[in-house]
Each structure stands twice: as structure tokens, then as C-alpha cells.
Amino acid sequence: MIKAILWDMDGTLIESESLHLATLVEALAHHGVQAGDEMHPFVFGKTGREVHALVRERFGIAVDFGEWSAFRARAYLNGAQRLAPRHGALEVYRAAKAAGITQAIVSNASRMLLEANLRTLGIEEPSLITVSVNDVRHGKPSPEPYERAAWLLRLAPEEVVAVEDSPTGAGGAIAANMRVIGWPVDDEAAALFPSEAQIVRSPDELAAKLGLDAFSMSIDPSLQQRR
Template sequence: MTSIPFTNVGAIFWDMDGTLADSEPLHLRSLIDALAHHGIEADETLHPLILGKTGREVHALCRERFGIRVDYAEWARFRARCYLVASRSLVPREGALDVYGAAREAGLRQAIVSNASRMLLEANLRALGIEDPQLVSVSVNDVRRGKPDPEPYVRAAWLLGVDAREVVVVEDSPTGVQAAVAAGMRVIAWAPDGTDAASFDASAHVVYSAAALAHALGLDIRSRESTSLRRL
């Protein structure tokens, strides 16, 4: 067996949207619905343009691209309502909770670091069933600058009391990877199928499956996968 890429892992910091949760389609749907509310037709071709961006950045993009004039507060409230209704059907990314659970059982400290608002982040945590009073999480409401700025990851390390060099970050977007690298952390880019590895920072370790992610972290998820299959 090949060697484990990451050793001396003190903590794992997870991105939420697209990494732990298969929520990108819900965010895209809320955007399409918001644009439709203002008489603008849009489709899935917007997705690459919004991947990893904050709500404010997406609003600015829509103002420039489509000429919408609604202010950010009203825009964000409408999108949030759309997303919260859809979040009832939210599912985890395939295999993500197996790796998350294996890390918890191994005694590794974990945190969630998201570019989403606190309200939407909490909705995702509830939908995935991983709410925990002890869980450290950072939303875009908790920082002055979201990803790709390193501040969200720096704050999570401070809250958890760990050195950046102990942390391995799991991200799915180039924006998130950039933030983690700038924070001085090691990064695993769990890329969506079909994503070119060259789109990520060269220092990131790119994987395409939960099994490869678990191996990179030195975790065994085979027994958890078997248990999940028996429950189906």
C-alpha cells in the first residue's frame, strides 16, 4: 500500500458546501429563483461563476452581469428563504460523513469553516445531523473577510487552540484551497468529478473519492461503509 500523505494531523478543518454537504445544487437553485423573482432567466451555467464565493460576491456578480438593482440585504433574505425550504432535502456528499465520523472516533479535533452565513451553516449542520455544542464552526458572519482570505481558517485555529501546521483542511473549491494555503495549513482538495487538478493550488493534495480522502488522512472507513450498506 502506498504511504499516507498526511502525518502528524492534529485537527481537520472542513469546508461545508460541496465538501461535507451536497448543497451546491441548492445554492444554485436559490440563485436562479432569486434572479427569476427579478424577471431574469438563468440556468446551471452560472455554477462555475459562483463556486466558493460569498453571498456578497455573488450579489455583486449579478449586479454587474444582469443589472439587478435590489440591495444586498433584501437579496440575501430572499435567497435564504429559498435555501431553507430546500435544505429539508439536503444530503451529505457521498462518503463525507464516513470520513468525518472516522476522524471523530480517532480522536481528531474538527471544525467547520464556511463562506455561508451563520443561518445557512446551522441549517446544513442540522440537516446532516452533526450539530454538537462542542463543535467549532466559522461562518462568513464571524469574520471581516471570507475566503479566499485566510481569516476564516486563522480564526478557526485560534478558536480550537491549534497551530496552523497541525491542521489539514478539506476543501472542494480553488477559492477555499487558496484561503487554507494562505493560512499556512496543509490542504486536501476533494475535487468534484471531472475537475482538473491543475485548477487548485499546486501545494494541495488532490483526491476524487471518500476512500482516497480517508487514506490521505490515515483513516479507515471500510467498517463504516459496511455498516452503512447494511442499513440500506
């Protein structure tokens, strides 16, 4: 029986991947490097520190992490209020809440950006457990973020399920001995998930995997076929 759902944030609950990419491109341009969409595969699912290390190695940028991350954070916050939830994600989230299932957020983003996303989605609550990359020594794919969330919820790994849009996050939850539902954006991303992850293609399929039987009655039918 599922006692809690541990949600990834970026790309899973909120359509923020394009904004993260835009802040990276803007930061690179600030340091004289022209880049574009080709950077997305290099940063998808990674922590800010990992991206910083990558661009230092790839482009020879000498800026320290504090200055680099502050620039990207300002750019992100300037655009965060315009972000939208992933189609159907909030409907599943609210259906789980209505069913009495505990939920938590486990993100590879910094605390500042995670809280900006929570505000944009309107799901901030005093009792909501959230884990950001600032709360752990190692981000995903380390199991530490998911292990910390389970510890804070006082639950065992087998009592929770993680929902992820990236193979990186899925790997972290699997390493924490949790059941994982993968909700990739397309077939190409789905092929990269660990074999242990259960792949779904729509909000309706996700709800069914979570045991939310009444979900299909409450969601907009136009969203059921959208990924």
C-alpha cells in the same frame, strides 16, 4: 501529526451546490432575469456578497444585499431538509471523531445557512467550532476564516489539515499556511486547484490522507469508488 480537521461545508460535507444555484436562479427570476446552470461557474466557492456584486454588475439588478440575501436564504431553508451528505463524507467525519481527532467547520456561507446544513447532517454539537462568513471580515479565499478556526481551536496552522472541494477554499487554507486536501467533484475542478493541494478522488483516499487506516473496513464498498 494531525490535531484537527477543518472541513468546508458546501460541496464537501453536504451536496448543497445545486440548491445554492437554484436559489440564485430563483432570485434572478424574481428580478426579471432568466438564467440557469450556466451561472454555476460564476458563483462556485464565492460568498453571498460576491455573488450579489456579480449579478448587480452583470445584470444591472439594483436590489440591496439585505433584501437579496433574505430572499435567497428563505429559498435555501425551504429546501435544506431535503439535502443529502456527500457520498462517504459523513463516514470519514465519524471515523475521525472515533479516532479522537478534533474537527471544525469553516464555511463561506452565512451563519443561518451553515446551521441549517449542520442540522440536516445531524452533526450539531455544543462543542463544535464553526466559522461562517458572518464571523469574519473577509471570506475565502482570504485566509481569515481558516486562521480564525485555528485560533479558536488554539492550534498552529501546521497542526491542522483543511478539506475542500473548491479551489477558492483551498486557496484560503493554503494562504493560512495549512496543509490542504482537495476533494473535487471531477477532473475539471481538480485541474483548477493550487499545486500545493493534495488531491483525492474518493472517500477512501481522503481517509487514507487523514491517517484513518481502519476507515476502509467500515465504509460501504460501493462508496469507495465514488467521488
